[in-house]
């Protein structure tokens with residue numbers, strides 16, 4: 001049973017300007033704030049709306065993920081993230097995000113088979129890595145390799161063919177772990193490990209990342225469960241910056257691999273997916289809890305441009321529910337790995353405690369977000385900090401693909417084309433250089 005509804009008009013809003021008035025339909029979805037449909041405003045009032053970072057703008061109708069920033073609620077197709085993190089698996093969540101409902105056993109088996117059959121990369125793609133320096137940031141490698149995939153899989157880039165859309169979705173979700181693991185292997189000078197179809201999605205990634213040819217590889221169930229849960233927590237998040245990038249690129253008809261590469265590039269920024277790497281750098285720079293007051297002082301000084309990384313969110317004005325689950329997982333992983341005192345975790349906990357009691361952060365409703373604890377777990381699991389954002393990108397690929405498919409199938413879909421408030425020079429005539 002699909003829960004995908006369309007928005008319905010529940011009222012109207014009147015905007016008056018310059019002795020003209022426009023009646024704007026107010027639309028509501030299934031849950032969450034209603035929206036004023038402003039599409040007629042230019043024709044009726046001759047003006048645009050202005051919302052430079054889209055903080056008050058609904059860019060689309062979507063039935064994939066719902067966030068309530070005030071209550072700290074996150075739902076994937078209506079299912080609370082807490083329940084999915086506890087009871088589900090990443091591939092089951094991937095099916096849910098892509099197709100709208102939880103799969104039955106047969107559907108999950110078929111879906112898992114389809115993903116597993118696409119984990120290998122075209123052998124020529126290996127040549128890409130020869131062009132990188134060994135110390136290239138893995139996100140640079142992800143951007144490049146994913147962006148080139150349409151050249152290797154030209155048989156699944158016709159966006160108007162539902163079957164090709166489905167194949168490119170399987171290819172993207174299946175191959176991103178291989179690409180991510182190989183980026184790390186290239187950084188450390190170890191041989192690439194080919195995917196193993198006898199392993200689960202999370203185990204296969206950990207195998208390709210950690211295994212070496214001379215050694216037999218034995219999956220660690222603690223790390224597998226933690227990895228799978230981290231993937232679930234990062235899978236989708238409504239119309240965040242990188243997802244909006246994927247949708248805008250997709251609205252032009254660009255092929256799916258190019259759109260995902262655009263999303264990877266957007267996620268890389270430290271204000272977005274790059275924050276997990278930045279949190280570890282920040283904790284390392286603070287060094288000891290005695291230095292926290294001085295650091296907080298810097299953060300409050302606007303001229304320092306120092307941010308408390310892993311804190312704050314455009315939508316959450318309460319605790320990011322993912323951060324709570326991540327913190328709990330952090331404890332579990334460290335304990336099960338026998339890591340008694342992780343100084344980074346102690347420092348992070350102290351920093352969180354101080355920040356949550358400090359009026360500067362309380363007044364601005366700044367709470368830990370998904371990135372605050374993820375880096376500590378990933379570090380404990382043996383990942384270098386440069387791999388934190390690629391792992392975020394690996395998991396978010398299913399969200400990007402799901403949102404891209406929803407956009408392509410949306411009958412209202414048109415090319416995205418924002419306007420502007422022009423503040424430059426009015427029309428003026430060219431002046432010859434000898435007259436200037």
Ligand code: SDX
Nearest residue numbers: 237240271272273275307308309310311312313314364369
């Ligand atoms: C992700 O959108 C998503 O859903 C993203 C994401 C996803 O899953 O896709 O959730 C993943 O990107 C999480 C966010 C990771 N980024 C960081 O942790 C970087 C640190 N955070 C900040 O850069 C910031 O909080 C942002 C970028 C996340 C949000 O920026 P906003 O919307 O501009 O922040 P705001 O409007 O809430 O800020 C209000 C005030 C401002 O100060 P004043 O002008 O009012 O004096 O709080 C300040 C901000 O300067 N502020 C911070 C701060 N975040 C906001 N001050 C210090 N440290 C911070 N982290």
